[in-house]
Amino acid sequence: MHPNDEVVYIEVNNKLVHLYGESSSLPSEKHSSFKQTIIDFLSRKKGGQKALALQEWIKQQINQPIIRIVFLTWFILLIIGVVILSITLEYHPLKALYTSAVMLLGGYDAVYLRDDKQTILQPEILERFINFFYMLSGILLMGILQAWLTQWVLNEKFQQLFIYPKRNHIVVIGLSQLGEKIADFLQKWQQPVFGMNDKKVKPSVLPHMQLLIGNFVDNLQKVNLANAKSVVVVTDNEDDNINISLKAYQVNPNCTLIIRTFDYHKTNEIKEYLPYAKVINDYELSAETFVSNAFGKHIRNMLRMNEQTILVAEYTIKQGDTLNGYFLFELAYGYQVVPILYQTYKQSHPKIMPSYWDKSPLEPGDRIVILANFDSLQNIENGDRQLPNCKLSVKEAPSQDIILKASAIIAFVCGCNKKMALNLMYNLPGTLDYPIYKHQGQLLLRRLKKYGVDATLIEN
Structure with missing residues (x-):
């Protein structure tokens, strides 16, 4: 490795197996009306x-469900009151409407302005009974509404109590359907996430995430961008995404900047202005998703890495498959893929990040999960494996003991039999007549060098 090299690593996690059962879909663009x-x-x-x-x-x-229930109940009682007062007590429809509304709002004396005196047996008793029932109903409904308003005001106050992040946090700007998914995944991975949106989101959406509501540019200074690890800009407005990204880059040019775009030409322009940013085009990503489906049921997930789409594919080996009979190192180097999970038909539990130097080849019933790009998957489908093009050349070994150890290492890494490796080491200098891959050979040279064996790699 050298300075400024970019390294991608995979963290071993026991939950890795369960990730491939989840399906994700990209949000569809709605037609204009x-x-x-x-x-x-x-x-x-x-x-x-x-x-x-x-x-x-x-x-x-x-x-809000509670608001629907309150207003619907109030409206139904209002209609019933108008009908009863109009038919039974012969009220004028407008007076019946006014009287019912006042009673539902808790009024009592305001509806009793009768000129004639009536006894307890006259129609006034029905009017008082209706008023009593409506007054109780109105008080109950208004109490529920007042409680909801109080809760709403308190939520607004607590919304302003934003805990400012310190460092190494991720800022997700734009909490549309895509932004919500991104923030939810980051929270599941226990990353410090802070969200920004230009309008309120439902309380049930991302309830445990710190959230700022308002103008994006005005709120940028509140999330401590200077010490942020990553900034993800995924609003539904492409121009906003560009402006916000430029502001964020000015504040913190060292953070990982991820930008969502829609126009192909603007995507290329942004890459010129912000060469270190990860610019993801919605339609390009959607097209790649559709293309990945062409590989059938093998695709389990996809991710972006080094400006290309990496697919997570799972294979269960069958008789006659293009992978049947190969060792893991032949699969990795021959098809340019990374095995991340391997389970033989004899094992009940899979190996995560398996060693390439497993002694047994792939057999029917084995299960393997790999990281690969489109070209690699196409080569697997066609059985077009890249053949090894290097050979090991050994000049000398320090001692007899080293010869035995070196021959064992050669047989283990190259996959040849021990007799062939011993024959090479006993006839130095010499070249192993067994082709190997370049990465395989580099590993072999490093191991032989530890024992003082002078060896080189010859590329055909």
Whole structure:
């Protein structure tokens, strides 16, 4: 390894096996409508933005189940009261409407302005009974509504008590459907996540995450970007994503910046201005997702790494498969893949991050999970394995004991039989007539060097 080399590592975790049962889908783009056109027009006006904000707030409150129940019950009682007072007591419809509304709001004396005196047996008793029942119902409904309003006010106050992050945190900007998924995954992986959104989200969405609501650019200074580990910008507005990303890069050019885009040309432009940012195009990623489905049931997940899509594929070896009979190192180096899980048909528990130097080849019934790109999976489907193109050349060994140890190492790493390895070591200098892969040979040279064996790698 050299300075400025980029290294990707895999952390061994026992939960790795369970990740492949989950399925993910990308959010679909909604078709525009006349209503959406009106909203887009209003959003460009300053006064219209306030009206849309008010409309969005009202919509969010009406969607609360308790508010629906209160207003529906109140409206039904109002209609029943109008009907009873109009038919039974011969009230004028407007007076019946007013009287029912006042009673439901807890009024009592305001509805008794009768001129004639009546006894307890006259219709006044029915009116008083209705008023008593409606007054209790109104007090109950208003009490529920007041309790909800109190809770809402308290939530608004606590919303402002934002705990400012210190360092090595991840900021997710834009909590649409995609942003919610990203933040949820990061929380499951126990990462320090702080969210930002331009409008309120439901309390049930990401309840344990610190959240800032308001203008994105104004709130950037509140999340301590200078010490952030990563910034993920995934709003539904591409221009906002670009502006926010530029601001974030100015504050912290060393953080990992991930940007969501929609236009292919803008994606390339952003890569020029922000060469170290990870720019992900929605449609490009969607296309790759569809292409991955062409490999059938083998695909379990996908991720981005080094500006390319890496697929997580699972294979259960069958008789006649292109992988049947190969060792893990032949699979890894021949198809340019990374095995991350291996389970033989004899084992009840899989090996996570298995060694490439397992003594037994793949057999029918074995199960393996690999990381691979599209080209590697295509080569596996076609059985187009890259053949080894290097040979080991040994000049000399220090002693007889070292010769025996070196021959055992050669047989183990190369996969050849011990007789062939011994024959090489007893006839130095010489070249092993057994082709190996370059990475395989580099590992072999490092192990032989520990014992003072002078060896080189010859590439064909």
